[in-house]
Amino acid sequence: MTEEKHLFNNKTLLLMMIPIIAEQLLNSLMGMADSMMVSNVGSAALSGVSLVDSINNLVVQAFNAMATGGVIICSNYIGQKNHKKAEEAARQLVMISTVISVLLMLICLIFRNGLLRLIFGSVEPDVMEASGIYFFLTALSYPGVSLAAAGSAIYRAQGNTRLPMIVAIVSNSVNIIGNAVLIWGFGLGVFGAALATCFSRIFSAIVLLLLLYRKNQKISVRDYLALRPDRKNIGRILSLGIPNGIENSMFQFGKLAIQSSVSTLGTAAVAAQAMTNIMENVNGIAGVAIGTGLMTIVGQCIGAGRKDEAIYYIKKMIVWAYIAILASCLFVYAIIRPVTSLAGMEEASAALCIYMMGWITIVKPLAWSPSFVIAYGMRAAGDVKFSMILSTCTMWLCRVTLATFLVRVIGFGTMGVWIGMFADWSLRAVFFSLRFKSGKWIHSSLGNT
Numbered sequence: 001m002t003e004e005k006h007l008f009n010n011k012t013l014l015l016m017m018i019p020i021i022a023e024q025l026l027n028s029l030m031g032m033a034d035s036m037m038v039s040n041v042g043s044a045a046l047s048g049v050s051l052v053d054s055i056n057n058l059v060v061q062a063f064n065a066m067a068t069g070g071v072i073i074c075s076n077y078i079g080q081k082n083h084k085k086a087e088e089a090a091r092q093l094v095m096i097s098t099v100i101s102v103l104l105m106l107i108c109l110i111f112r113n114g115l116l117r118l119i120f121g122s123v124e125p126d127v128m129e130a131s132g133i134y135f136f137l138t139a140l141s142y143p144g145v146s147l148a149a150a151g152s153a154i155y156r157a158q159g160n161t162r163l164p165m166i167v168a169i170v171s172n173s174v175n176i177i178g179n180a181v182l183i184w185g186f187g188l189g190v191f192g193a194a195l196a197t198c199f200s201r202i203f204s205a206i207v208l209l210l211l212l213y214r215k216n217q218k219i220s221v222r223d224y225l226a227l228r229p230d231r232k233n234i235g236r237i238l239s240l241g242i243p244n245g246i247e248n249s250m251f252q253f254g255k256l257a258i259q260s261s262v263s264t265l266g267t268a269a270v271a272a273q274a275m276t277n278i279m280e281n282v283n284g285i286a287g288v289a290i291g292t293g294l295m296t297i298v299g300q301c302i303g304a305g306r307k308d309e310a311i312y313y314i315k316k317m318i319v320w321a322y323i324a325i326l327a328s329c330l331f332v333y334a335i336i337r338p339v340t341s342l343a344g345m346e347e348a349s350a351a352l353c354i355y356m357m358g359w360i361t362i363v364k365p366l367a368w369s370p371s372f373v374i375a376y377g378m379r380a381a382g383d384v385k386f387s388m389i390l391s392t393c394t395m396w397l398c399r400v401t402l403a404t405f406l407v408r409v410i411g412f413g414t415m416g417v418w419i420g421m422f423a424d425w426s427l428r429a430v431f432f433s434l435r436f437k438s439g440k441w442i443h444s445s446l447g448n449t
Contacts, residue, residue, distance in 0.1 A: 048130025069241025079303020101146030151208030286324035291376030
């Protein structure tokens with residue numbers, strides 16, 4: 001099969017992937033800049049923010065999973081050239097994203113103090129105080145997070161990754177400027193960081209919803225007040241989104257369990273782990289972006305009835321991801337020392353962070369791509385249950401059980417967390433590769449819907 005016969009040539013793929021990579025990189029860099037600013041307020045502030053981010057990441061991943069269901073459905077319809085059904089699916093995605101996010105916001109606001117004490121009850125009082133402030137304001141932003149994820153997903157399903165990137169650039173600039181002004185200009189510390197984050201998320205959602213209102217695009221979402229539930233579309237979105245949500249939620253629950261173990265090691269260890277998590281997210285951005293773009297590609301291939309091309313693109317993107325992960329890991333390791341210095345981290349925390357990043361730089365380029373990129377492609381073909389079951393099992397076996405044992409019983413410290421992570425990546429890589437080779441996942445595809 002020659003390049004001209006494919007739905008997407010290399011130029012189209014690059015034009016699709018580069019904005020996603022840029023958007024993801026910007027989000028992570030802004031998160032890193034946030035942490036560096038908060039770190040200058042003190043270790044307790046950084047620790048409090050990182051602990052709450054463990055909860056916030058759980059929520060964000062759930063919203064992203066729901067948006068993923070929308071991407072798969074919309075891209076499948078676009079592959080069939082049925083733009084009317086794609087538009088109706090997008091409308092339903094916006095509606096359920098609004099309803100679920102508002103309900104979750106209210107629950108978290110009402111029970112926020114109890115949740116923090118339940119999960120992080122053993123932390124020091126000043127860390128808990130910072131956590132309470134940060135959790136309250138970021139919970140208010142949940143509808144913004146959900147609707148921004150839905151809006152970005154709808155544009156990605158159309159193959160338009162450039163517009164969400166531009167919105168992300170503007171909203172993240174608003175966030176970072178707001179942080180600088182509120183933290184350093186007005187001395188508001190954690191409260192200022194949370195306020196800037198809340199405002200930028202809501203800003204992003206409003207802009208994307210206004211852009212979706214325009215007529216001259218493949219998918220428009222208009223007359224928001226006239227939206228009414230469509231059981232069939234909602235059921236299909238949730239049937240794909242819920243397994244993804246469960247999978248992502250299990251990852252975040254696992255992180256919370258690990259965070260509870262790390263919190264017993266002291267403020268220096270918590271701060272080191274927080275910065276290491278941020279930097280590990282940065283060196284995985286290109287790989288995640290490739291997987292995100294692959295979902296649109298495979299979804300359109302399946303919708304067009306071109307299953308062989310779905311297989312072809314998954315193989316191609318695995319190779320691209322290997323190259324991207326290696327390059328990004330080397331880059332992040334090269335900048336880790338100046339980053340910890342600029343963040344004003346204590347010497348012990350900085351040294352521990354650098355040590356952990358060294359091991360991540362060795363292991364991640366070898367194991368990450370087959371353990372995640374294949375799964376992105378399978379999900380886009382509708383094979384979401386296998387991914388959910390396998391990922392959940394390896395998460396709790398390796399990242400939670402093994403890591404907790406190494407941290408709490410053997411005394412490996414924070415490095416025990418990453419040994420568990422490496423084991424998880426390795427097992428996932430083996431089983432996803434076997435599943436892909438068997439071809440069984442392709443029979444779980446959406447087909448013509």
